[in-house]
Amino acid sequence: MEKNKSETGFSSDAKKEPRRVVFVTKKTSAKVVGDPGPQLMTYPHLLIREAIAFQVLVIAMVLVALFWDAPLEQLANPLLTPNPAKAPWYFLGLQELLHFFPPFVAGILIPTLVVIALVVIPYFNVNIEGEPIWARRPSQNLSIVLVTVFILLAFLAVFHAWTIFVPTAVVAALLLFSYTVRHGREGWLNALAT
Template sequence: MSETKAPEETRVVAPVDPTRRTEIDKQRVPMSARPYRLLAMVKQDAVVRVQKEPDDTVMTWPHLLSIEFLAAAVMSIFLLMMGLFINAPLEELANGNVTPAVAKAPWYFLGLQELLAYFHPSVAGVLVPTFAIVGMMIVPYVDRRDIHATRPSQRKTAVVLFSLFLGLALTLTFLGIFFRGPGYSFVIPYLPFFENSTNGLHFAL
């Protein structure tokens, strides 16, 4: 019994009319008629590629450490000069039987101490610092607008609010440093600045 093979399909390609040219064919320019040539140089890579390190780096020593040593020396000389020429005597030994006068806090706490002169201790010493710290912690989670802003002009509200907060803190600290005297009373500072006068400038280092 012989098997019958299915006839193979034959495809006939229609001849292309050489006189028929499209708009694209008309715009093509033969290579021989072009006045320029395109050349490209291909560099041969190694079998194992080595990652190139940046060329704009320098060694830590002496480029960085020498600057840090110089800055430390300048700051040490500055502190030594302040200790020699600024009158900041020590007080007498602490006596538990005598209640001292109101002392001034360090400069970074003078803003809170200045608030104590205007508000109740529970407000100025507990509520205000707590709200300030918690508020700064939750700001990144609340302020989700303009996450792609890169300029201060694009976040005017945030810049204005922070400027007010910073200005208030600096004002309170400035008042506590220069306008508070013995017993934390309000005084007007005058020259000379570096004398330990009872009516002059009072500050705590």
């Protein structure tokens, strides 16, 4: 059977052959076949939670603004330029780049490369199966974690930065404890082993 102009030669299985651009023809359907899994309505489940989170954030910001003053400087004087002169907040990144790189690199090359990288991101291979990163090679992942922890501890020992490490370790231990409570005593060990 010959294909006409509106048919494509691609398979319709997106897990085997991922496509970034799909042409929906007259004889193919854009409907996804399969069980979508458990679903919830956006309203009220998501929107009410977002509204509560928004209100909590606004209340926290108001309380911070009421109890702690912003570090303001003296009134603006048009005859006296501060040294160093700072760009508006939306150009501060470029201004900081100019401290470290020549103007061509900081003003043209790096922003162009960032835009190109953002355009190219969708064309990289993605995790279509939705498999967690830790589930692929648990022994390799465990060795990466141990080497990273060893390097971090060596860095902290050399520069006497224990005041930074202790609060971070406490927060990590609390997170690990909460995960263990939720998933059982060996929950996180089983997650690493599978």
